[in-house]
Amino acid sequence: xxxxxxxxxxxxxxxxxxxxxxxxxxxxxxxxxxxxxxxxxxxxxxxxxxxxxxxxxxxxxxxxxxxxxxxxxxxxxxxxxxxxxxxxxxxxxxxxxxxxxxxxxxxxxxxxxxxxxxxxxxxxxxxxxxxxxxxxxxxxxxxxxxxxxxxxxxxxxxxxxxxxxxxxxxxxxxxxxxxxxxxxxxxxxxxxxxxxxxxxxxxxxxxxxxxxxxxxxxxxxxxxxxxxxxxxxxxxxxxxxxxxxxxxxxxxxxxxxxxxxxxxxxxxxxxxxxxxxxxxxxxxxxxxxxxxxxxxxxxxx
Ligand code: HEC
Ligand code: HEC
Ligand code: HEC
Ligand code: HEC
Ligand code: HEC
Numbered sequence: 001x002x003x004x005x006x007x008x009x010x011x012x013x014x015x016x017x018x019x020x021x022x023x024x025x026x027x028x029x030x031x032x033x034x035x036x037x038x039x040x041x042x043x044x045x046x047x048x049x050x051x052x053x054x055x056x057x058x059x060x061x062x063x064x065x066x067x068x069x070x071x072x073x074x075x076x077x078x079x080x081x082x083x084x085x086x087x088x089x090x091x092x093x094x095x096x097x098x099x100x101x102x103x104x105x106x107x108x109x110x111x112x113x114x115x116x117x118x119x120x121x122x123x124x125x126x127x128x129x130x131x132x133x134x135x136x137x138x139x140x141x142x143x144x145x146x147x148x149x150x151x152x153x154x155x156x157x158x159x160x161x162x163x164x165x166x167x168x169x170x171x172x173x174x175x176x177x178x179x180x181x182x183x184x185x186x187x188x189x190x191x192x193x194x195x196x197x198x199x200x201x202x203x204x205x206x207x208x209x210x211x212x213x214x215x216x217x218x219x220x221x222x223x224x225x226x227x228x229x230x231x232x233x234x235x236x237x238x239x240x241x242x243x244x245x246x247x248x249x250x251x252x253x254x255x256x257x258x259x260x261x262x263x264x265x266x267x268x269x270x271x272x273x274x275x276x277x278x279x280x281x282x283x284x285x286x287x288x289x290x291x292x293x294x295x296x297x298x299x300x301x
Contacts, residue, residue: 011090057187060134064247067132079119086112134247135209140192147241154233161222169208172200211246217300230267261293
């Protein structure tokens with residue numbers, strides 16, 4: 001078994017490791033539980049424009065409330081249980097009366113340590129991703145009202161998706177196409193729509209909060225997917241047309257991109273592939289990975 005000195009050193013190292021794990025956890029809790037965060041924000045700023053009393057209709061739709069990474073925000077409990085077990089077992093290991101107790105304690109400590117390491121690994125891995133993120137927007141803009149109830153096409157508002165890298169958020173002038181006439185909503189009355197006019201009067205653009213964010217080192221192009229690849233918006237963004245408040249539906253991790261690129265066949269009926277098609281054997285169906293969809297440099301600068 002370990003000598004007393006060795007177990008002290010082991011315990012110190014383990015403790016530092018756990019501290020770093022806990023730091024990761026708490027950093028994440030504050031950055032990544034958007035629902036919790038917004039609820040708190042709403043509570044603490046009941047005087048502000050976006051408080052839940054001011055916008056009782058502004059909630060994350062039931063259907064999308066439970067979207068989130070890995071352990072679904074429950075990591076803290078197993079983490080603390082494992083930590084307590086670990087500390088108790090370390091006590092047994094150091095103070096244990098005989099070899100058997102020390103041996104068992106050592107084993108339990110090792111397992112608890114494994115659990116802690118595993119949770120920390122998961123937390124660290126998903127750090128920076130924000131599946132389930134659903135910020136409160138300055139105007140209660142509902143995709144359900146617009147895309148489903150009023151049947152407005154995604155590309156009416158996100159008109160750059162087909163032609164450029166960014167899908168783009170419509171300017172207030174696009175809203176005015178309809179809201180110069182439609183001045184009242186069934187759910188929010190005049191309250192939210194009137195913000196469009198206020199902002200226009202003050203010549204102040206609306207500061208929509210970006211929901212989907214890839215890290216800077218990743219290159220992503222909408223046109224390539226929407227136009228050339230004929231990939232539906234929903235494959236990456238989920239059923240936005242059912243959302244009253246936009247939620248980041250998918251993980252947008254590297255695995256998410258690659259899983260599709262490994263399996264998806266490219267559509268070769270366009271100009272771009274005219275020459276490429278010429279080189280294919282009859283019946284050959286190339287996938288995205290065959291045109292470089294797995295090369296690091298396609299997605300990373
Ligand atoms: C009437 C205009 C309009 C229509 C139609 C519309 N959107 Fe939007 N969309 C917006 C506005 C405004 C925002 C920014 C506010 C927000 O995030 O709710 C937005 C935000 C988004 C976002 C989040 C962008 C981000 O910040 O990461 C996605 C994804 C999106 N829309 C997809 C769609 C899809 C898919 C459709 C079709 C089913 C669609 N939109 C139809 C106006 C529209
Ligand atoms: C293959 C996956 C994929 C498809 C298909 C896709 N998007 Fe996106 N979308 C993304 C990613 C990834 C981001 C984040 C981009 C970033 O942070 O650079 C994003 C961002 C957005 C944004 C925020 C503004 C922007 O352009 O960065 C809007 C709005 C949006 N998408 C709308 C749409 C609409 C509408 C469609 C369908 C016409 C669509 N997207 C199709 C993956 C996709
Ligand atoms: C193509 C037409 C069209 C465009 C463009 C459009 N809207 Fe609307 N909007 C409507 C219609 C129709 C309604 C439904 C009114 C009702 O509730 O009966 C509506 C309702 C609303 C409501 C109130 C929802 C409710 O039920 O209380 C808000 C807020 C709103 N729109 C904001 C916007 C904003 C912001 C933009 C620009 C980003 C925009 N709209 C662009 C047609 C449009
Ligand atoms: C649902 C399927 C799907 C998902 C998810 C997806 N892609 Fe793609 N991607 C495609 C298709 C299809 C093409 C081929 C388009 C064409 O024909 O040019 C493509 C092509 C690309 C290319 C060009 C490859 C090359 O070398 O020509 C890049 C870069 C790319 N995707 C980046 C991404 C990134 C980054 C993500 C994740 C955020 C992603 N894609 C997610 C389907 C997908
Ligand atoms: C189809 C697009 C795509 C390809 C190809 C791709 N990556 Fe990534 N990569 C991404 C995306 C998207 C992220 C951001 C993931 C996140 O935010 O969690 C990422 C993140 C990363 C990270 C940061 C750590 C992480 O996991 O978040 C590293 C390192 C990385 N990629 C290396 C590589 C290497 C090496 C290759 C080539 C073998 C490669 N990537 C190929 C899309 C891609």
